[in-house]
Amino acid sequence: MALDVLIVDDSGAIRKILQRVLIQAEIPLGKVYEAGDGVEALEALKQHPVGLILSDINMPNMDGLQLLSAVKAQATTRHVPMVMITTEGSSAKVMEAVSLGAAGYVRKPFTAEQIKEKLAGLF
Amino acid sequence: MTHEMKVAAVRDAAHSVFEMMLGVTLKDCEPTREENSPVHTDGVVALVGLAGDWAGTGAFRCSAEMARKVSGLMLMQEFAAVDQDVLDAVGEITNMILGNVKTTFEEKLGPMGLSIPTVIYGRNFITRSVGRCEWSVVPFELDGGTLEIQISLAKSAPKSLGSNHKDRLSTVVSMEV
Numbered sequence: 001m002a003l004d005v006l007i008v009d010d011s012g013a014i015r016k017i018l019q020r021v022l023i024q025a026e027i028p029l030g031k032v033y034e035a036g037d038g039v040e041a042l043e044a045l046k047q048h049p050v051g052l053i054l055s056d057i058n059m060p061n062m063d064g065l066q067l068l069s070a071v072k073a074q075a076t077t078r079h080v081p082m083v084m085i086t087t088e089g090s091s092a093k094v095m096e097a098v099s100l101g102a103a104g105y106v107r108k109p110f111t112a113e114q115i116k117e118k119l120a121g122l123f
Numbered sequence: 124m125t126h127e128m129k130v131a132a133v134r135d136a137a138h139s140v141f142e143m144m145l146g147v148t149l150k151d152c153e154p155t156r157e158e159n160s161p162v163h164t165d166g167v168v169a170l171v172g173l174a175g176d177w178a179g180t181g182a183f184r185c186s187a188e189m190a191r192k193v194s195g196l197m198l199m200q201e202f203a204a205v206d207q208d209v210l211d212a213v214g215e216i217t218n219m220i221l222g223n224v225k226t227t228f229e230e231k232l233g234p235m236g237l238s239i240p241t242v243i244y245g246r247n248f249i250t251r252s253v254g255r256c257e258w259s260v261v262p263f264e265l266d267g268g269t270l271e272i273q274i275s276l277a278k279s280a281p282k283s284l285g286s287n288h289k290d291r292l293s294t295v296v297s298m299e300v
Contacts, residue, residue: 010239011215012208013198017144020199058218060239087222087237090229108219109143 002030003123004048008041008055008067009085014108018054018085018115025116027123038062042070045077052122057086057093065096072101081122085110124177124232124276129224129259130154133272136223137263140216145196152262152269160252160275166190167205168250169217169242173225175235179276180252181221183213187244189268205244214240220272228276 005022007015015034022029033048035041037059053071057064064084071077081103086093089107097105104118134151141149167190169183185193191202194212202209217240225237243250252258256275263270 011211011218013194013212013215016198058222058237058239087219087226089223089226090234092234108222109140111143 002028003052004030004033004050005052005054006033006035006041006044006048006050008035008038008053008059008064010036010056010059012036014056014085021112021115022119024112025119027119038064038067038070041067045071049076050080052119053080053082054085055082057084057088057097065093065100068097068100068102083118083122085115124228126154126156126257126259129274129276130261132224132227133220133259133261133274135227136220137261137272139223140219141193141265144216144219145193147196147265149263149265149270152264154259154261157258157260160250160256160258162249162251164248165246167210167213167242167244169213169240170250171217171221171240172238173221173228173235173276174238174279175233176279177228177232177235177276178279179256179274181217181224182250182273183217183220183270184273185213185270186268189265189270190244192266192268193270210242210244214242217242221274224274 007018009015019032033044035044039061055064055067068082071082083104084097084102085106087108094105103122106114106118137149141147166186171181173179187205190205190209190213193216194209195201197212222237225235229235252275256277258273258275261272
């Protein structure tokens with residue numbers, strides 16, 4: 001079954017790169033939706049249920065950790081694995097993301113292989 | 124936090140970002156230490172703020188041609204001009220480099236915040252950081268062109284001194300129209 005994905009990052013460049021990595025990752029990819037911050041992501045999730053969320057942390061309006069909390073608080077989305085892909089590398093941020101329910105944490109810069117390995121562990 | 128420690132952190136971060144995200148290796152050039160805020164006059168400059176018990180500014184600076192080159196390498200496409208995609212890519216490169224520098228600094232200086240990058244492109248502009256602080260300028264060479272990472276960091280003023288304390292850092296940009 002095809003996997004629909006939501007990519008959340010305020011950088012269009014990173015969204016483009018992650019789309020390319022997803023195509024290369026040889027997972028059965030369905031539709032890929034994009035959002036520039038947490039607010040846009042929650043709006044997108046209301047209209048398009050997805051099977052995976054890849055999200056930055058440091059974003060305007062609503063950051064990735066606030067988005068993670070909101071996703072895990074909603075019955076319709078709490079089952080969706082959410083992988084944080086971010087420059088935030090401090091152990092405190094990693095611990096916070098894990099405690100909020102993140103399915104994985106990848107630090108920028110990343111290689112395509114690192115993303116593929118992280119996704120392979122989820123599906 | 125010495126000049127040498129800042130240079131080492133910037134070099135580590137810049138090499139990682141360019142090798143992992145752009146597939147190229149930067150050549151290190153001689154770093155310098157500047158007493159005043161470096162002056163920019165044209166090209167592309169991306170600025171991020173660092174905040175916490177220690178605060179400062181990080182900047183990525185390069186020519187328009189270099190900005191098109193690094194964006195093209197990152198996004199695997201050619202750019203004929205500096206457009207929104209180029210500015211976005213330069214902003215993200217800056218975010219990744221200075222974000223990793225911040226993580227290195229946090230091990231010694233405690234938690235810090237990193238602002239979302241501001242990217243400026245044009246001619247006849249000047250950027251200036253207000254406040255007294257030494258800058259470390261770390262240049263690199265790529266395919267015959269150069270790019271620079273600049274960073275300043277100083278202990279934050281105690282909160283009781285208020286927002287007008289002269290050692291606080293902020294960056295202003297002025298443009299000649």
